Amino acid sequence: GNTFALVVADATTPASLATLADRILASFREPLEYGTQGLVVGVSLGLALAPGDADGAEELLDKASQALRKAKADGGSRCVFYNKELHNRFARRILLENGLRRAIQERRMTLHYQPLVNPETNRVQAVEALLRWPTGKGTFVPPADFLPVAEETGLMIPLGEWVFQEACAQAARWASGPVGPLPVSVNLSGTELRHGQPLRTIREALASSGLSPELLVVEICENALLEEREAAESLFRELRALGVKVFIDDFGTGYSSLAYLRDFSLDGLKVDKSFVTRLPQDSRDLALVSAILEMARALGLETVVEGIETPEQRQAVQGVGYTCIQGFLYSRPQAPLQLEALLKAKNF
Numbered sequence: 001g002n003t004f005a006l007v008v009a010d011a012t013t014p015a016s017l018a019t020l021a022d023r024i025l026a027s028f029r030e031p032l033e034y035g036t037q038g039l040v041v042g043v044s045l046g047l048a049l050a051p052g053d054a055d056g057a058e059e060l061l062d063k064a065s066q067a068l069r070k071a072k073a074d075g076g077s078r079c080v081f082y083n084k085e086l087h088n089r090f091a092r093r094i095l096l097e098n099g100l101r102r103a104i105q106e107r108r109m110t111l112h113y114q115p116l117v118n119p120e121t122n123r124v125q126a127v128e129a130l131l132r133w134p135t136g137k138g139t140f141v142p143p144a145d146f147l148p149v150a151e152e153t154g155l156m157i158p159l160g161e162w163v164f165q166e167a168c169a170q171a172a173r174w175a176s177g178p179v180g181p182l183p184v185s186v187n188l189s190g191t192e193l194r195h196g197q198p199l200r201t202i203r204e205a206l207a208s209s210g211l212s213p214e215l216l217v218v219e220i221c222e223n224a225l226l227e228e229r230e231a232a233e234s235l236f237r238e239l240r241a242l243g244v245k246v247f248i249d250d251f252g253t254g255y256s257s258l259a260y261l262r263d264f265s266l267d268g269l270k271v272d273k274s275f276v277t278r279l280p281q282d283s284r285d286l287a288l289v290s291a292i293l294e295m296a297r298a299l300g301l302e303t304v305v306e307g308i309e310t311p312e313q314r315q316a317v318q319g320v321g322y323t324c325i326q327g328f329l330y331s332r333p334q335a336p337l338q339l340e341a342l343l344k345a346k347n348f
């Protein structure tokens, strides 16, 4: 009849099954050629796993059929896992993945920029570029939701390349306009370090935008360093040889290793906001922040304290020798035009 059973014998994880199911659904979204006509065929999928959902073949087929009935009952053209918990996990993931793919294709991803402020002069020293996925209703899907999906699906590589292109182009426009030279920080994830070609990406972004390398800062979070130590070490050296600055992001949250402060070619550290949240009350956090800043200063590294939201928090870290503050106290991440208006209005 019109029901088919597919046995996927080499599925390693439920996630890989979800991806496969999604590809099957996607391949039926285009009309099929039938004579001179295009035929649209609706497809629903029911997924069951063994072991887990079933022990034998018959039970497995039965559970898959139950899931299929549910998929049809829910409106069809979809995939349903027999296991409810898996279903909830992957339904959301598939929705996110498809949405993200489309947003990238349709060039709807944007960058917002958050000021890094020198607390002594109260002036903006630099900005950090942060990815934003607009929902179309004036809100944004947070990076914490879509970045893991982008990393798992390989979308992070083209997305990351676009981020470097766009941030460099924006910084170049600022440099040659009324805003003037404003260094831009761009985040590089572990996935980009491992599977991408970050040096080539960054070189190309600099070349096509004409941005001076001194106006680009690359932030790599501490965890990525541990996993990709050698790749990171050589990338840092090459970036700094180009004139690009390199910062460690979210410092203090991974397995902070003093060895890489000694061995790596670096320009600075960003102290993670988790150390700031409980300031000024928490004396341990304060001791840690002070110690990190003191150590960085002794090593000749620049520092940024992230996540300052209140004057009390700024007060608590004031005078400990940091270079910059980044936080909602000064400004949230802003679209380029809003940022320009802010720079003008506050004489930042």
Ligand code: C2E
Residues within 6 Å of the ligand: 114, 129, 130, 131, 142, 143, 144, 147, 160, 163, 186, 187, 188, 189, 219, 221, 249, 250, 273, 306, 307, 308, 309, 326, 327, 328, 329, 333
């Ligand atoms: P991050 O690089 O550590 O960026 C700082 C994050 O802290 C941003 O979150 C920013 O909005 C938030 N933040 C800044 N000040 C405050 C504050 O005062 N209070 C609080 N509660 N939060 C503050 P966002 O934009 O959600 O980004 C989250 C993470 O996603 C980033 O952390 C970064 O690791 C990653 N990310 C964002 N954009 C990109 C990108 O273009 N490429 C890559 N590879 N990763 C990105």
Ligand code: MG
Residues within 6 Å of the ligand: 128, 187, 219, 249
């Ligand atoms: Mg960052």
Ligand code: MG
Residues within 6 Å of the ligand: 249, 250, 270, 272, 273, 306
């Ligand atoms: Mg950070």
